[in-house]
Amino acid sequence: MGHIRHRLSLCAVALLLASYASMAVAQLKPGEDATTTLAQADATKTSDHSAFVTTLARLSQDAASLTEKQREHLHYLEAWQVAYAGDYEAAIPLLESVVGSSSDKTLRFRATATLINILGIGHRYQDAFSRLSELTDTLPDVNDPQALLQGLGEAAQMLTTAGQYDLAADYAERMIQNTPANASACKGTYIKLHALYRGKRIVGSDPRYVQGVADCEAAGEKLIANALRTDVAESAIADGRPQDAVSLLEKHYASVLHDQYPSLTSQVESLLARGHWELGEVEAAEKYAHAAVDSAVPGEYSEPLASALHTLYLVARRHGDFQMATQWLERYMQVDKGYLNDVTARAIAYQVVKQQVASSRMEADALDRQNQILHLQREVDRRAMETSRLYIALLLTVLAAIALWLVRTKRAQLRFMRMARRDSLTGICNRQHFVDEATQALQAAGRNGTPSCLILFDLDHFKLVNDTYGHSEGDWVLLRVVAECRDHLLQHDVFGRLGGEEFAILLPFTDEASGAKRAEMIRSAIAAPPAGGPSTARVTASFGVACTLRHGADLDRLLIVADEALYRGKANGRDRVVIAMPEEAPQERPQEAEQIDAVDHATPVRMASP
Structure with missing residues (x-):
């Protein structure tokens, strides 16, 4: 394994040196102090990335004249650049080489912090958190200010990805407090605000975002300023202000492309696609969605990629290209499943x-x-x-x-x-668990030669409940709806929440007439006035019913036809049950029903370690 990693490291360095050679840059200038040049490049690698790459090229051309300590620093920066460019598999052995061979304790600490970042991005989470635990134990012994900030920042970002938002914000605050007086706290501010935003402690309109963007711009950290703007734009779309989001992101889109940071580029393009779709600008939405798919890191299942694929599915349906829509939907479901698993x-x-x-x-x-x-x-x-x-x-x-x-x-x-x-609010199956259980139930029913029915239902005008009564009341409504449904379910029925206010029920060993009857009973129970309890809001639901005798036992197919039946019910006045018929052509969903719900656990923009 060590020989393989050594070959990978040599290949990665060879590719990096080949790219440097194509720049035709000069070597070290007469009298130039390589140590000072390395330190300056290290400090500005995100704020002036093009200059950083040029400096690495110059130093690599004259690496033979450097001291051992200078070459170790250069090797660390080269590994960082390989990771920045998105080649994580090549970056990991390069960083491990620095950690294992460098004589500089501080450089080993920084390489470990960067390695944790790359392991997290590369989905090797257990390795990343194991190394992070060791790293945080050594933080009290770190005397170098830059290394301390990097370690605190990496801890904060990794904890954010694990959903430990309050703990992440505490580490980010320590990062801000330890920032030297003559340096910018831009990175720490971003990590703290992003953790608070992901934890729903603040929204994008918080004035601290304005100050954070201004501070990062003043420090020349345009990449981090653009990362802050993605939170602001995402929040604006969720608040029904897509024009604000589009205006903000398009103004700085050229800067995002200039930084060449793949995950941030894909995030911005995905948000632009969502914003334009909300505005009814279908061509622009399609353009940015395709760009987001192209910008995504190959092989990575991320929230921006899932969102972009969903936008392309909606665009294809709007154009009436149902074959392409099905292809986009299949890719979206695959990526969404991978993202949720991640x-x-x-x-x-x-x-x-x-x-x-x-x-x-x-x-x-x-x-x-x-x-x-x-x-x-x-x-x-x-x-x-x-x-x-x-x-x-x-x-x-x-x-x-x-x-x-x-x-x-x-x-x-x-x-x-x-x-x-389990779904954290209602306690029923989450989307992935529902898919697994429903697939097994369909297979069992198929082996017995008995029919099954899939019920898909969506609460009507649920956004109005949240806007009128507040999100706490909306949560109580969802809990009441789940309770009403359980009163009409049998032991072998599979009940799950697919997301937001959308639910699905699989009724094994049930024919179409019984399935429709059960759906009508549930619809009537949901529409009935609340009988006491903390929830006073009254809601209705639209149902789509698809049965295996008409549409086959494939779960994906049943979900699609039940979804079409559901939205025919919405188009015909809501609060009704519609049975999916194979000969009926799909109808367009109402514009309101096509709004894209914000994903609960969006992938945070992962910043490269300082």
Whole structure:
């Protein structure tokens, strides 16, 4: 494995040097201090990236004349540039080489921080969080200000990806507090605001965003300023102000392209596609959606890519190209599934590493106790039988504590597995778990030769409930709807929340007439006035019913035809049940129903380590 990684490192460096050679740059200038030049390039690698690349090219041309310490610094910056360009697989062995061979303690710390960043982007979350745990333990011993800021920033960003937003904001605040007086706190400000935004503590209209963008612009950190603007634009779209989002992002789109940071470029283009679609500008939405797909990091399932594919699906449907719409929908569902799995993987990896760290500490404590017991044993040998009995009691206490810890650890693992499969608000199946369970139920019904029905329903005008009564009331409404549905479900029925106010129910071993009847009973129960409880808002729902005898047992096909039936119900007045018929042509959804709901856990823009 070491030889393979060494070859990868050499290949990556060879490619980097080849690109430098094509620039035809000069070597070190007479009297130039390479150490100072490296430090200046390091400090401006995001604020003036083109100059940074040119400087690396000059230094690499004359690497033989550098000292060992200067070459190690140069190798670190070259590895950072490989990662910045999006070649994460090549960057990892380069950074590991610096961590394993550098004689500079501070440089090893910085390379480890950058490696954590790349492991996180490369979806190797357990490795990333394991290294992060080791890194944070060494933070009190770090004396170099730049390395300390990098370590704090990396901890904050990784915790943000794991959904630990408050803890991430605390690390970012420490980063801001430790920023030297003559330096900009731009990076720390971005990480803190982004963590608070992802944790729904603030919105994009918060005045701190305006100040943060101004500070980053003043510091020349245009890339970070543009990352802040994505939060502002996303919030504006969610608030029904797509024109504000489009105006803001298009004004700075050229700057985003100039920075050549793939994940940020894809994020901005995806938001522009959503904004133009909301404005009814279909051609512009399609253009930016295609650009977002092209800009996405190859092989990565991200929220911007999923959003762009969904926009292309909507555009194709608007044009009446249902074959292309189906292709875009299939790609969207694949990417969306991969993204949701990735979100779950990050959260589980964080908790697994957290448990491993706690386990290691408990094992260390147990070893300390064992040493104490051995010491006592030598004393016990010189004492009477009563002291021997006391030792046995102490030993049994330690063993009982270890056994109790093992039981609690197992219970915690099982609880995390349940959390990964359930919707956090309603407690029913989340989208991925519903797809898995429904697929198995359809297969079982198919083997028995019995029909099944899929019910897809969406709450009518649910946005008005949130706007009129507030999101807390909206949550109570969703809980009441789930409770009403459960009253009409059987033990083998599969019930899940697909997202927002959209739900699905699979009724195995049920024919079309029974499925329609069950759907009507649920619709009537939802439409009935609330019978007490904290929720006073009254809602209705539109239902689409698709059965296997007409449409086959493929879940994706059933979801599509049930979705079309649902939106025919919305087009015909809402609060009704519509059965999907194979001979009926799909109708266009009402414009209101085609609004794109914001994704709950958007992929944060990952910044390269400073």
